[in-house]
Amino acid sequence: MIRVLLFAHLQESVGESMLEVRGDIQSVGTLKEWLAEHYPLPGIRQVMTAVNEAYATDETALQSGDTVAFIPPVSGG
Amino acid sequence: MIRVLLFAHLQESVGESMLEVRGDIQSVGTLKEWLAEHYPLPGIRQVMTAVNEAYATDETALQSGDTVAFIPPVSGG
Amino acid sequence: MDKECYCVTEAPIPVDQVICRVQARDTGAITTFIGTVREWTKGRRTLYLEYQAYIPMAVRMLKQIGDEIKERWPGTETAITHRIGRLEIGEAAVVIAVSSSHRKAAYDANAFAIERIKEMVPIWKKEHWEDGETWIGNQAGNIAYPDRQPFSKGS
């Protein structure tokens, strides 16, 4: 199971701050494809991703237990 | 009468923070000459001067009632 | 000192406390930066802001910024607190304190910290305008996200 965290407009778009995804998810890229099919997240393919609190790329491999966060353009400060 | 203010090492050298000078003092330059003769202030000719709280030059004219301060190199901050 | 130096909090930020964390006996200069909620932005009125963070990662990234600073300006100490939740006009969203034995490093490192925060710390701001609300994207604006990776060297 992979835990997915959503923030800002992504969170509002889905109506959830957290999703749990089960199934054959090999990489961040695969997860993005899967989410784009199942949730109203049309821009998800372009969004930055963090795996276990570190920035990652679409090629980053995933395994059960990982936490994946989608990081829209930040606006802190 | 001209009021003379001394600070930092000048004040310690003379042992006073304020002097009152009477007599024919036309300008800052004249005052410096007079002080150098009467007090242990050998470097006074090179020291910055303020007249009534504004920086002045040796040519600045003085009149009775003025306050002249000698400003050694500053070290605030 | 590490843990306390990098915080994300819902409470108002006590500036004095952030400053305290960077003080040491060889400190000669401390700079602080306080980012506050502005009422007017280009003629548009803000009522209040709402900040959201991916808290554990944000704290980790703030600490990374502190490490980057220590590498670039040896001898400095950095503390950063970012607030989240609802913020009213005039309130502080972020406080950055940097101490150094000399002032140039304290200014430069502080300015570096706020740039890095705006680049790569997972915190988002929602503007509640008089006439609507929006989540704000990268404030640098000119950065074509997501091509610019918010990585620092080596990460």
Added chain:
Amino acid sequence: MDKECYCVTEAPIPVDQVICRVQARDTGAITTFIGTVREWTKGRRTLYLEYQAYIPMAVRMLKQIGDEIKERWPGTETAITHRIGRLEIGEAAVVIAVSSSHRKAAYDANAFAIERIKEMVPIWKKEHWEDGETWIGNQAGNIAYPDRQPFSKGS
């Protein structure tokens, strides 16, 4: 706001109060600089410092610096408090706060203020070392006083 913004005082400087004086509803950024008493300078140990000022002129010169800043960085507000008397290690000798709607001006104006203070405000520091005491001259060091006039343009 003027009178309260430029102070010379014997009491410890309340940083929060100096910051308060520059806050306004269009403030987006506040920078502060705190100059603190350092224990070690080039291997020499300081026990404490003693500051002396020509108070009325110092206040006037601090205000002049604020005016210079307002001219160079319109829209900024500046507050400066300098402490005098005996200061222990770690205590703040000077606190400068600058507010602006944007951060670059707040950093630049703040750095300008401390440079100007060290150049032309009639305040003197006596170092009490472990092995003696001295009144310190112009800290810039490379400035051949008194050839460099501490005037700003127009004054």
